[in-house]
Amino acid sequence: MNRRFLLVAGLALVSGCATAAPRVLSELEPLYSASAGREALTIRVASNGCTKKEDFSFFVERKGEAMTLAFGRKRLDPCRSFAMGHTDLTFSYEELGVTQRTPLFLLNPLAAWTGPGSWVRR
Numbered sequence: 001m002n003r004r005f006l007l008v009a010g011l012a013l014v015s016g017c018a019t020a021a022p023r024v025l026s027e028l029e030p031l032y033s034a035s036a037g038r039e040a041l042t043i044r045v046a047s048n049g050c051t052k053k054e055d056f057s058f059f060v061e062r063k064g065e066a067m068t069l070a071f072g073r074k075r076l077d078p079c080r081s082f083a084m085g086h087t088d089l090t091f092s093y094e095e096l097g098v099t100q101r102t103p104l105f106l107l108n109p110l111a112a113w114t115g116p117g118s119w120v121r122r
Helices: 002-027
Strands: 033-036 040-047 056-063 066-073 085-092 104-106
Parallel strands (some): 066 104
Antiparallel strands (some): 033 040
């Protein structure tokens, strides 16, 4: 009986997480790329020409020996360039509050860069 209860409780928990996941992912900024360097992590994001590092916030959470990391946009890019593009933002590991050798799991969705205007925020 305990096994059945545990199984039902586990399934209910998983189904609850699955329904909440799309809302959470829609709040995270889609990235064109992420690159872990020796001193810093660089992300490539959509930009109309005015996107700055200060326009983003990040959230780091320890999960066992690894860390999960998520980036979100605080302010929209107000510029109106002819062709939308992208920009690279670099965050040092010190800024992120992690060491260089800490395994990081990035939670943001990845979007393919297919040229100007390839990502339009809805």
